[in-house]
Amino acid sequence: xxxxxxxxxxxxxxxxxxxxxxxxxxxxxxxxxxxxxxxxxxxxxxxxxxxxxxxxxxxxxxxxxxxxxxxxxxxxxxxxxxxxxxxxxxxxxxxxxxxxxxxxxxxxxxxxxxxxxxxxxxxxxxxxxxxxxxxxxxxxxxxxxxxxxxxxxxxxxxxxxxxxxxxxxxxxxxxxxxxxxxxxxxxxxxxxxxxxxxxxxxxxxxxxxxxxxxxxxxxxxxxxxxxxxxxxxxxxxxxxxxxxxxxxxxxxxxxxxxxxxxxxxxxxxxxxxxxxxxxxxxxxxxxxxxxxxxxxxxxxxxxxxxxxxxxxxxxxxxxxxxxxxxxxxxxxxxxxxxxxxxxxxxxxxxxxxxxxxxxxxxxxxxx
Numbered sequence: 001x002x003x004x005x006x007x008x009x010x011x012x013x014x015x016x017x018x019x020x021x022x023x024x025x026x027x028x029x030x031x032x033x034x035x036x037x038x039x040x041x042x043x044x045x046x047x048x049x050x051x052x053x054x055x056x057x058x059x060x061x062x063x064x065x066x067x068x069x070x071x072x073x074x075x076x077x078x079x080x081x082x083x084x085x086x087x088x089x090x091x092x093x094x095x096x097x098x099x100x101x102x103x104x105x106x107x108x109x110x111x112x113x114x115x116x117x118x119x120x121x122x123x124x125x126x127x128x129x130x131x132x133x134x135x136x137x138x139x140x141x142x143x144x145x146x147x148x149x150x151x152x153x154x155x156x157x158x159x160x161x162x163x164x165x166x167x168x169x170x171x172x173x174x175x176x177x178x179x180x181x182x183x184x185x186x187x188x189x190x191x192x193x194x195x196x197x198x199x200x201x202x203x204x205x206x207x208x209x210x211x212x213x214x215x216x217x218x219x220x221x222x223x224x225x226x227x228x229x230x231x232x233x234x235x236x237x238x239x240x241x242x243x244x245x246x247x248x249x250x251x252x253x254x255x256x257x258x259x260x261x262x263x264x265x266x267x268x269x270x271x272x273x274x275x276x277x278x279x280x281x282x283x284x285x286x287x288x289x290x291x292x293x294x295x296x297x298x299x300x301x302x303x304x305x306x307x308x309x310x311x312x313x314x315x316x317x318x319x320x321x322x323x324x325x326x327x328x329x330x331x332x333x334x335x336x337x338x339x340x341x342x343x344x345x346x347x348x349x350x351x352x353x354x355x356x357x358x359x360x361x362x363x364x365x366x367x
Contacts, residue, residue: 027052030062030079040322047326082107103354121341126320127312128185134311138283169193175226178233223247228256235262236351248274258283275303
């Protein structure tokens with residue numbers, strides 16, 4: 001069981017800080033499956049402690065009674081605790097909610113938070129840069145078959161002719177499906193390769209895309225025109241399973257598709273079938289079921305470059321989660337709008353199909 005601890009910097013569990021006064025608002029932590037010492041470095045812990053009376057909890061989800069006991073004095077909740085209207089009624093001083101799992105889960109009354117002026121924030125932006133770098137690398141490897149050539153060389157099957165169907169990204173039409181945190185981080189990395197970058201995102205006005213010097217496009221147009229398509233959209237009620245055989249068959253044979261946001265965007269068996277036939281080369285970092293079952297067909301499908309949901313798993317970015325939280329909490333308590341985390345948008349948030357992050361996917365960051 002995890003335990004609560006009051007404002008102690010370091011690895012212990014429970015100890016009051018002399019500098020914390022009882023009349024300060026409570027900053028309540030419930031970060032599971034994140035670990036406090038992974039996402040809050042010592043300077044950031046000290047910043048939080050200057051903002052309020054911090055109640056640390058680590059190692060497991062907070063018991064309901066623990067959360068309820070602190071809600072009356074809470075000014076901020078950092079974690080994934082459920083917040084229905086009844087709980088919000090018991091939290092009259094609440095100023096902000098931070099999901100450090102980097103999701104928007106369906107366990108909060110978002111409409112009520114919006115009515116009360118309580119921003120619900122996600123630390124998802126911290127993953128944009130590492131994912132962007134990884135998907136670009138995957139696309140280049142797939143275009144040049146670098147991973148396959150490496151494997152062949154290791155078993156003595158190398159061939160100078162294995163470049164026969166390689167191609168350059170330079171000068172090719174590229175497409176981004178989804179233009180949120182990931183798409184905006186990837187765009188500047190793609191600029192040196194192409195002047196023709198298509199973007200499909202129905203939640204962004206075409207005029208906004210044109211101002212960013214990209215080409216608004218339909219979903220089908222992205223696949224029909226682009227040599228490389230990056231799938232970066234959030235999973236919503238509008239796009240689940242929408243991408244499949246029809247889109248893949250419209251691509252030039254041997255084109256690249258990189259799936260890096262959510263597996264539910266695609267008809268996964270049809271993605272694997274298109275790769276197995278050689279119609280596309282698929283880079284896959286996210287899967288329909290995680291942990292990935294031993295018998296998952298994608299493990300042995302040819303013309304693929306596969307990863308176990310690790311594109312964002314770079315240890316050095318974990319402390320940025322806490323820094324974004326501290327930055328925005330400082331702003332909010334100063335009467336300013338949050339500027340670092342992603343804010344839940346009531347207009348579109350109800351369409352999101354977020355699922356909790358399994359603790360298994362965080363293990364790579366714990367070493």
